[in-house]
Amino acid sequence: MQALKLHADWAPRPEYLPSEQELETRNIRNAHMVWHNPRIELGPAPEPELEADQVRVQVAAVGICGSDMHMYEADSDGYMIYPGYVTAPNILGHEFAGRVVETGNAVRDLREGDLVAVEEIQWCGECISCRKGFVNHCEYMGEIGFTIPGAMAEYIAVRERYCWKLDELADALGSAEEALVMGAMGEPTGVSYQGLFNRTGTWLPGHHVVIFGAGPIGLAAEALSIAGGACQVIVIDPSASRRAIAMRMGASRVLDPSAVDLNEALLDLTRGRGVDYVVECAGYADRTLQPLESCLAVNATLIDIGMGGERPTLPIVTYKQRGVQLAGSLGHAGKGVFQNVIRLMTAGRIDMRQMVSERLPLDEAVAAFRRLESREDAKIILLPG
Ligand SMILES: [Zn+2]
Numbered sequence: 001m002q003a004l005k006l007h008a009d010w011a012p013r014p015e016y017l018p019s020e021q022e023l024e025t026r027n028i029r030n031a032h033m034v035w036h037n038p039r040i041e042l043g044p045a046p047e048p049e050l051e052a053d054q055v056r057v058q059v060a061a062v063g064i065c066g067s068d069m070h071m072y073e074a075d076s077d078g079y080m081i082y083p084g085y086v087t088a089p090n091i092l093g094h095e096f097a098g099r100v101v102e103t104g105n106a107v108r109d110l111r112e113g114d115l116v117a118v119e120e121i122q123w124c125g126e127c128i129s130c131r132k133g134f135v136n137h138c139e140y141m142g143e144i145g146f147t148i149p150g151a152m153a154e155y156i157a158v159r160e161r162y163c164w165k166l167d168e169l170a171d172a173l174g175s176a177e178e179a180l181v182m183g184a185m186g187e188p189t190g191v192s193y194q195g196l197f198n199r200t201g202t203w204l205p206g207h208h209v210v211i212f213g214a215g216p217i218g219l220a221a222e223a224l225s226i227a228g229g230a231c232q233v234i235v236i237d238p239s240a241s242r243r244a245i246a247m248r249m250g251a252s253r254v255l256d257p258s259a260v261d262l263n264e265a266l267l268d269l270t271r272g273r274g275v276d277y278v279v280e281c282a283g284y285a286d287r288t289l290q291p292l293e294s295c296l297a298v299n300a301t302l303i304d305i306g307m308g309g310e311r312p313t314l315p316i317v318t319y320k321q322r323g324v325q326l327a328g329s330l331g332h333a334g335k336g337v338f339q340n341v342i343r344l345m346t347a348g349r350i351d352m353r354q355m356v357s358e359r360l361p362l363d364e365a366v367a368a369f370r371r372l373e374s375r376e377d378a379k380i381i382l383l384p385g
């Protein structure tokens with residue numbers, strides 16, 4: 001079968017000593033410290049073997065994510081930008097949906113022909129983090145498209161327990177194809193859902209909400225905030241084209257961070273009351289969360305989702321004085337996040353297709369990555385089969 005593979009050279013930075021486990025598995029926790037000269041190539045790959053508790057999925061739609069771009073792009077020293085777990089070589093692709101074409105002997109509920117979206121995080125269910133309910137922090141997780149083969153391929157084999165059916169969505173849309181494209185957005189939308197609604201329990205309808213970053217995660221946070229009853233959703237991004245998408249998707253206001261004083265502008269837009277809920281989806285907390293002080297309402301919540309390397313210096317004294325809570329948020333698994341996201345799509349409360357600028361065949365994957373380097377498009381979806 002055809003697949004899009006990520007290659008990179010093993011070249012630990014002088015200051016980085018890989019652990020014994022990293023040396024053995026080539027699964028690196030801090031990919032940007034080891035993988036050099038990353039590059040992608042479309043070519044043949046063996047079809048995945050099917051285990052008893054797995055289903056074989058013919059991939060119908062797979063999104064190109066900011067993380068994919070950060071695995072493919074290098075910094076000025078030639079090292080991969082992405083700072084999380086990565087194995088190379090590997091097949092990319094972790095935001096996907098497809099059709100079940102074969103089921104293993106131990107599969108209980110899924111049938112051939114079912115349409116499914118799939119969690120990227122392959123949580124073990126047995127480690128201490130999983131047993132405490134924090135499956136996104138699984139100590140033994142595999143990550144589709146990062147540490148195990150991904151979905152920018154014709155087929156992928158995945159355990160049944162990571163699959164969520166899209167049948168109700170296909171019925172609502174009257175189209176399996178459209179449900180599969182929307183289903184591929186379940187993963188990034190789930191990342192925003194987890195941050196907004198699961199991490200702190202402080203979300204309330206009626207809040208003034210600020211979202212940093214109008215990439216896919218920020219736009220999903222915007223759609224979910226509107227669906228969740230925010231009174232005002234202010235989206236902040238330096239890119240004019242991305243701000244335009246945010247407006248099209250229903251933002252109350254968009255701001256160019258380079259053109260305003262954040263505290264002043266946000267106080268102004270909230271009649272001096274301050275913002276209640278801030279979601280960082282840009283990956284630059286040193287420039288987004290760090291400056292916020294006088295614009296924070298009492299009992300404000302800050303959620304940090306964006307992945308960035310910089311270490312911000314945060315005004316914790318202000319947080320104490322104003323009773324502000326800050327939570328990091330990782331992942332999209334557990335607590336029925338996928339199910340709730342699919343239901344919101346089915347009910348027409350969110351339509352993530354609005355941010356899809358192009359749908360392309362897998363053959364054009366390499367060109368699609370090049371095109372995304374400019375960050376003008378929000379989301380490109382590849383259609384392998
Ligand atoms: Zn992603």
Ligand SMILES: [Zn+2]
Nearest residue numbers: 124127130138
């Ligand atoms: Zn676990």
